[in-house]
Amino acid sequence: MDYLRNNLHIFEALFHLIVMILNLDRGLDAMPVPTDVPMCTASETAQYSLTFTGKWTPAAFPKQYPVYRPPAQWSNLIGLTHSSDYHMWQRNDFASNGVREFAEKGEAWTLMKEVEAAGERIQSVYGILSAPAVVGGTGQMNTEFEVSTRHSYLSFIVRIIPSPDWFVGADGVSLCDGDTWKENISLDLYPYDAGTDSGFTFSSPNFETIPQDKIMQITSSFPSHPANSFFYPRLKHLPPMAKVTLTKVKKTNQIISLPLEPTQSNLLPIGNEIEDTLINTPLDCEVSMWSPWGLCKGKCGDSGVQHRTRYILMHPANNGAACPLLEEERKCFPDNCL
Structure with missing residues (x-):
């Protein structure tokens, strides 16, 4: 009885091996068909x-x-x-x-x-x-x-x-x-x-x-x-x-x-x-980076003023955010004053 049972297990193992080899060979020659896609059964074109x-x-x-x-x-x-x-x-x-x-x-x-x-x-x-x-x-x-x-x-x-x-x-x-x-x-x-x-x-x-x-x-x-x-x-x-x-x-x-x-x-x-x-897409104003601060203009011994600027890259449209200031100034003290 044990001999028959062992032979049965060997036969089942060989059978599954053969099925696996056949499926692998088939997969090399054909594209897999999706199984989760609903089939169309309409009667004509x-x-x-x-x-x-x-x-x-x-x-x-x-x-x-x-x-x-x-x-x-x-x-x-x-x-x-x-x-x-x-x-x-x-x-x-x-x-x-x-x-x-x-x-x-x-x-x-x-x-x-x-x-x-x-x-x-x-x-x-x-x-x-x-x-x-x-x-x-x-x-x-x-x-x-x-x-x-x-x-x-x-x-x-x-x-x-x-x-x-x-x-x-x-x-x-x-x-x-x-x-x-x-x-x-x-x-x-x-x-x-x-x-x-x-x-x-x-x-x-x-x-x-x-x-x-x-x-x-x-x-x-x-x-x-x-x-x-x-x-x-x-x-x-x-x-x-x-x-x-x-x-x-x-x-x-x-x-x-x-x-x-x-x-x-x-x-x-x-x-x-x-x-x-x-449809109106709001477009905000876009400006460049600030330029470096310019030369300090003023009399020796007194505070002066220097400026920096930036320019508009993109003008606003459709009620987009307006452009910020394009020029700034600050107080300074002239360098290399004689």
């Missing part, structure tokens, strides 16, 4: 319209707002419909070479090659969508796209122009709720830093970040540096820079044609977006 609306105004973002060479504007939108096991980009993760080139230069060639490779390797990408650039901080761009039950997620990216490597976008927006496609989705968009360029301002020269940082959301207090174009210490949160609305539309057999030229509108649309014109 769905078609959506996408509207991107810029909210980048001088009133909402008065600090260093770009007015020329180039003025504030948005790149074209590049997006994907995909399954839950794919990410075009992720917060707190490193940007791919494709995302880096798009965030820094607006070039999408490498990004498209990465998407193509992912689609061939794990069949995770269903379709690519694009919308034209917006010449202005507050224009609109539109496009339409299709999603399937296995590829029910949307990701996209839009470069902020000008900027070192900043962008807005979304990572893995689910368009399906169980067996139903969502009718309407609205997304407020905030700036992200791709972590590949170390510039602080919209017009900073290229300065590669070595080693590369992870993608981080830019806030009113991060990066915590007064030179940062988005540094507004009086705000708890930045206002949204843009907004995307997704609307499910009735499917047709019509071929979708995308405009190839940038849109020329630089005005906020009327209707539900009109309240955005009321």
